[in-house]
Amino acid sequence: MTVVPSLLDAEVNTYVNKMFRRYHLLGQGESMQVLFDQQKVLGIELDPFYELYLQFITGEFVWLAETNEFSVEDRLYFLLVTYFYILFPYTMTGRVEKALERLASTTHQTVTELGIEEGFAIPVALTETVAYFVAGQFDRMEESLNRIGAMVESSPYLRESGNYRLVCGLWELHEGRKDAGKALLDEGFAVLRQSKFVPQNLMYLRLIHFFLEQYLDMPDLYREYKALWKEMSTRYNFEVAAQKMREVLRQTLL
Numbered sequence: 001m002t003v004v005p006s007l008l009d010a011e012v013n014t015y016v017n018k019m020f021r022r023y024h025l026l027g028q029g030e031s032m033q034v035l036f037d038q039q040k041v042l043g044i045e046l047d048p049f050y051e052l053y054l055q056f057i058t059g060e061f062v063w064l065a066e067t068n069e070f071s072v073e074d075r076l077y078f079l080l081v082t083y084f085y086i087l088f089p090y091t092m093t094g095r096v097e098k099a100l101e102r103l104a105s106t107t108h109q110t111v112t113e114l115g116i117e118e119g120f121a122i123p124v125a126l127t128e129t130v131a132y133f134v135a136g137q138f139d140r141m142e143e144s145l146n147r148i149g150a151m152v153e154s155s156p157y158l159r160e161s162g163n164y165r166l167v168c169g170l171w172e173l174h175e176g177r178k179d180a181g182k183a184l185l186d187e188g189f190a191v192l193r194q195s196k197f198v199p200q201n202l203m204y205l206r207l208i209h210f211f212l213e214q215y216l217d218m219p220d221l222y223r224e225y226k227a228l229w230k231e232m233s234t235r236y237n238f239e240v241a242a243q244k245m246r247e248v249l250r251q252t253l254l
Contacts, residue, residue, distance in 0.1 A: 006043035016044045027158030029057050029196030052078065059198030059236045065244035072252050079245050085203040122151050122160040129167055130207065133215070138174070145171055159200050162191030166204045173216050182221065198236065205229055 006012045016035070023031045035042075036050055052070050055063055056078045064078055125148050132141035145168055152164045169184030185208060192201045209229045212222040233239065 004043035007045055012044065016042075017046060020046060020050060025157060027160070027162075027195040027197060033058070033196070049074070056082070057197050057199060059202070061241035062237050062244060065241055065248055072248060075248075076252065079248060082199060082202075083242065083245050083249065085199055085206065122148060122155065122157070122164070125151065126160075126163050126167055130170075133170060133174070133211070141171065158191055158195035159197055162188045162195060163200065163204060164188075165191065166208065170208070170211055170216075173218065173221070178218065178221075202232065202236070205232060 020032060020035055023029075023035065032050075033054055036046055036054055039046060052064075052074060055067075061082055064075055064082065067075070125144060129141055129144040129148065132138070132144060145164075148164055148167075152161055165184045165188030169181045169188060172178075172181030172184055175181075188204070189201065192204065205225070205228060209222075209225045212218060212225055216222075
């Protein structure tokens with residue numbers, strides 16, 4: 001059988017892997033999946049790592065915990081990140097001042113020194129903004145949202161655009177503008193669904209549910225997002241996934 005020339009073409013493979021990474025930056029999960037699924041037709045060969053990554057972004061969390069197709073070492077990052085997403089709101093409670101100190105003294109500097117502002121500046125800034133909310137530093141939260149708004153406008157990546165709308169929605173709810181806040185939450189989750197990045201949807205749904213439970217007295221919205229969280233938990237089998245991940249992490253890290 002004749003080998004497809006493009007499989008042996010270093011330039012093609014370099015370009016295709018670069019395109020895959022660019023789709024990731026832009027938050028186009030569906031585009032990544034199509035590119036991966038059509039390797040044979042296109043005569044390309046992507047790094048096997050991307051199969052693992054696509055399982056992660058499409059929410060195959062139990063598979064990530066159970067599979068023998070990839071080593072624990074290869075899966076460890078995704079297991080840790082998913083487990084962190086499920087527990088994320090509670091990891092910040094009681095430690096917010098330390099989180100803000102770490103963000104100010106280390107994280108921003110590291111992002112700049114490594115030259116990865118394009119992919120990490122907005123997520124780091126959003127994390128800091130959420131921490132301001134927990135700390136009750138609302139003036140700084142508002143300033144941060146204004147700054148991030150300009151960043152999102154110049155770099156309208158799907159994930160970051162959706163996440164920004166969600167944090168703005170929290171701010172509007174805090175300020176008593178319930179209709180505006182609810183509209184931003186709806187917009188934010190619609191954008192995240194469009195991106196096809198399930199973990200981002202998971203983390204922010206968990207976050208909104210937690211804030212409505214702990215910080216915002218809006219029983220009707222709390223019930224709505226509690227039901228959404230329960231629905232997502234069932235769809236992606238969080239309870240089983242978290243248990244299996246906990247077992248793998250305990251065996252691997254302890």
